[in-house]
Amino acid sequence: MSEPLVLELQVKPLDFLAAGETATQFKETLKSLGLAPEICRRAAVVVYEAEMNIVIHGGGGVMRLQVEEDKVTIMAEDEGPGIENLELAMQEGYSSAPDYIREMGFGAGMGLPNIKRNSDELYIDTAPGKGTKLRAVIYLNKGR
Amino acid sequence: MKMSEIEAILKARRLFDTASIEKEVEYAFASDLMSDVLAFALAGALLITGLTNIQIIRTATMLDMTGIVFVRNKRPLEEAVTLAKKLDIPVLLCQMSMFETCGILYKAGLKPCPIVHEESN
Numbered sequence: 330m331s332e333p334l335v336l337e338l339q340v341k342p343l344d345f346l347a348a349g350e351t352a353t354q355f356k357e358t359l360k361s362l363g364l365a366p367e368i369c370r371r372a373a374v375v376v377y378e379a380e381m382n383i384v385i386h387g388g389g390g391v392m393r394l395q396v397e398e399d400k401v402t403i404m405a406e407d408e409g410p411g412i413e414n415l416e417l418a419m420q421e422g423y424s425s426a427p428d429y430i431r432e433m434g435f436g437a438g439m440g441l442p443n444i445k446r447n448s449d450e451l452y453i454d455t456a457p458g459k460g461t462k463l464r465a466v467i468y469l470n471k472g473r
Numbered sequence: 474m475k476m477s478e479i480e481a482i483l484k485a486r487r488l489f490d491t492a493s494i495e496k497e498v499e500y501a502f503a504s505d506l507m508s509d510v511l512a513f514a515l516a517g518a519l520l521i522t523g524l525t526n527i528q529i530i531r532t533a534t535m536l537d538m539t540g541i542v543f544v545r546n547k548r549p550l551e552e553a554v555t556l557a558k559k560l561d562i563p564v565l566l567c568q569m570s571m572f573e574t575c576g577i578l579y580k581a582g583l584k585p586c587p588i589v590h591e592e593s594n
Contacts, residue, residue: 346552349531356535366516366537373535374511421590434524434532439508446512 334362334396340380340407342389345433352377355394355403362396368469371447372401375465378440379405385430386410387461400449401467408460415453419445474498474583476540476563479519482581483574485542488554488564496563498539502586503575507532514538515586521574525549530556540564544571 336358338351356373360366376392383390387407395402412418418425419441426436445451448465455461476494480487487494502514503521507528510520516537522529523545530553533541540563543549548566549557557564567574579585 346527349528349535352535353531370516370536377531377535378508378511433526433528434505434507434522435528437506437508439506439512443508443512 334358334394336394338392340383340387340390340392342387343384345384348381348384349377351380351392355392358394359396359401364396364401364469368401368467372403372467374447375403375444375467376405378443379403379463379465381435382440382461382463383407383409385426385435390460399469401469403448403463403465403467405463406460411457411459411461412453412455413457415455474581476519476565479540479542479578479581479583480565482577483542483565483567483569485565485567488549488566489558491558491561491563493540493561494563496539499584500586501575501578501583503544503571505571511535513586513588518586519578519583521571521578523547523571525553527553527556529553530560530562533562534560538562542567542574544569544574 352373355376356369359369387409390407393404417423421442422438424436424438430436449468450466452464476496498519500515500518502518504510505524510532514536517539520533520538520541525547542565544567546568
């Protein structure tokens, strides 16, 4: 693989039927490239949680998957309200999701912590009113 | 333990016929919080839940979970059934509470997924 493979998909806001389609498609892509099942699963959880965040909080956005020889990079961008207190949002159990989201089994305050625990590197650029840009990197040859 | 054995032990009903019902399961995770499932469930584990929306199937798929038991006589929503069929994930419907379901399966030898917390930085 010399040129990196890049796949980009739009994520619609508040579409809970379609939520998870991006993660499904990205995971299928990674599997078809023959990546290890554990890498595919970790990437799938990162994409799925980031996708749910865009659906729930972000007002829709874009997700990008980039696969290079040594790593998988997942990018999620939205122009939503941004995260007011990132340190708080990274804590397990902290959530700003409304009740109807919780009734679906999400909004338990595990989204960003789940993304972090499945990534080798995580960068989040966010500010109130400025949207959120997330970049997660998973290395292919790094033992856990 | 095979999914078909779990079906028998729980006196559950399979939602649709699939050869995947003969797949083996060693671990299980029970929760109505999908983010907790994503945090703690092991690949290949059985998912036990009372939630019925399509995201349950998606969550199970992300982690390559082997099958799903819906407890408390819950029936997954139509779009969830359609997706489970498409992905060939065996689905069992059980009348018992989550507690009783878990108790029976634990006694029968299914193992819990370990709850591992990352060291906080």
